[in-house]
Amino acid sequence: MAGGRPIKTPFGSIYATNITPDIETGIGAWSDADFVRAMREGIAPDGSHYYPVFPYTAFTRMRERDLLDLKAYLFSLPPIRKKNEPNALSPPFSWRSTLALWKVLHFSEGEFEYREDRSEAWNRGAYLVEALAHCAECHTPRTATGGLLVDRAYAGSEEGPEGESAPNITPDKPTGVGAWSASDMIWYLQSGFEPDGDTAQGVMWEVIEQGYQHLSERDLDAIAVYLQTLKPIEQFVGGRSAD
Amino acid sequence: MNVRLYILSALMCCALLTSAVRAEEVHSAEGIITYREKVMDVLKYQSGAIGAILKNKLPYGDDVLVHAKGLQATSRLVAPSFKLKAMKDGGGARAEIWAQWDEYVAAAKVLEEAADRLVAAAETGDTKATAQAMRAVGGSCSSCHKPFRIKHANHRH
Numbered sequence: 001m002a003g004g005r006p007i008k009t010p011f012g013s014i015y016a017t018n019i020t021p022d023i024e025t026g027i028g029a030w031s032d033a034d035f036v037r038a039m040r041e042g043i044a045p046d047g048s049h050y051y052p053v054f055p056y057t058a059f060t061r062m063r064e065r066d067l068l069d070l071k072a073y074l075f076s077l078p079p080i081r082k083k084n085e086p087n088a089l090s091p092p093f094s095w096r097s098t099l100a101l102w103k104v105l106h107f108s109e110g111e112f113e114y115r116e117d118r119s120e121a122w123n124r125g126a127y128l129v130e131a132l133a134h135c136a137e138c139h140t141p142r143t144a145t146g147g148l149l150v151d152r153a154y155a156g157s158e159e160g161p162e163g164e165s166a167p168n169i170t171p172d173k174p175t176g177v178g179a180w181s182a183s184d185m186i187w188y189l190q191s192g193f194e195p196d197g198d199t200a201q202g203v204m205w206e207v208i209e210q211g212y213q214h215l216s217e218r219d220l221d222a223i224a225v226y227l228q229t230l231k232p233i234e235q236f237v238g239g240r241s242a243d
Numbered sequence: 244m245n246v247r248l249y250i251l252s253a254l255m256c257c258a259l260l261t262s263a264v265r266a267e268e269v270h271s272a273e274g275i276i277t278y279r280e281k282v283m284d285v286l287k288y289q290s291g292a293i294g295a296i297l298k299n300k301l302p303y304g305d306d307v308l309v310h311a312k313g314l315q316a317t318s319r320l321v322a323p324s325f326k327l328k329a330m331k332d333g334g335g336a337r338a339e340i341w342a343q344w345d346e347y348v349a350a351a352k353v354l355e356e357a358a359d360r361l362v363a364a365a366e367t368g369d370t371k372a373t374a375q376a377m378r379a380v381g382g383s384c385s386s387c388h389k390p391f392r393i394k395h396a397n398h399r400h
Contacts, residue, residue, distance in 0.1 A: 197286070209378075
């Protein structure tokens with residue numbers, strides 16, 4: 001949690017920041033309002049804009065109660081004194097002021113809205129996928145300016161994190177996960193094993209190992225319920241079918 | 244005359260040797276790659292079978308142990324099956340396997356140890372412990388694939 005991991009993007013590398021409660025180098029001096037503003041609006045306590053590699057674009061959907069619980073957890077961790085690394089971006093991407101324009105083009109602020117016409121499981125899955133797990137950030141192709149192509153949401157991206165491609169997770173059978181059952185998805189997120197016995201790789205394995213494996217089966221089932229209702233989009237990621 | 248015969252003989256020997264080497268290389272590379280892909284396929288099938296039982300909560304607990312033992316036995320073949328260097332266009336093996344052989348063997352050893360723990364868990368009949376052990380098996384696959392496998396275009400992650 002002390003930061004320093006480089007996140008490679010098509011625009012350069014951005015370094016993860018220290019989010020331990022260290023007063024000087026971490027977020028220890030942040031108020032609840034500072035934390036909520038950062039997560040909901042992508043704005044730092046000093047008023048500067050965050051790069052969207054910090055996925056406030058998804059976290060903005062989180063409920064305030066969950067945000068404050070998350071802050072309470074982070075503040076329960078031991079503080080680590082470690083200065084943040086400067087980002088390695090070229091102009092104009094290194095100019096934070098341009099992010100205000102980026103937000104006008106690509107950012108829509110607002111908490112997740114419960115859909116009465118959908119089941120409890122669907123709503124839970126939608127909340128997890130769209131807000132907390134921010135699946136779209138990797139699994140959706142982007143525009144030239146780095147915004148999500150929302151009409152192709154979850155159809156996969158050749159330019160995922162750390163130079164890895166992120167596959168199509170819509171229920172399209174030839175190119176997505178349309179052939180996967182709910183239990184296939186749950187087992188995959190629990191164990192990293194795909195239906196054919198192959199395994200998750202790279203960043204996705206880290207996400208499973210450090211995240212999804214700890215989710216309850218109820219939450220994983222909700223994710224599966226939601227993903228299976230996405231619009232199927234045919235898109236070959238990597239130039240070939242997912243087989 | 245003797246000189247011409249000598250040159251002709253030498254050329255014929257060279258031609259024969261070259262063609263023999265080429266034939267051997269093509270043949271052995273295909274055979275080596277096919278074999279090691281089959282070893283990997285066996286691992287996938289055993290993992291897929293265990294996963295199918297666990298994720299669908301099927302009453303085939305004893306079969307999990309059979310597959311776990313199969314996976315354990317096959318895990319011992321992973322490093323040896325790559326001992327002979329052979330690569331092909333579109334294949335999954337990185338040259339780093341042979342350039343960093345000791346690291347590769349160490350990564351394969353992690354799989355062997357994870358497979359041992361999987362068998363131990365399956366012997367208890369505890370599905371939760373078996374699922375956790377399977378995750379460790381998957382982790383060993385993933386951590387080895389990252390430096391040593393070329394990601395296939397059709398690979399999901």
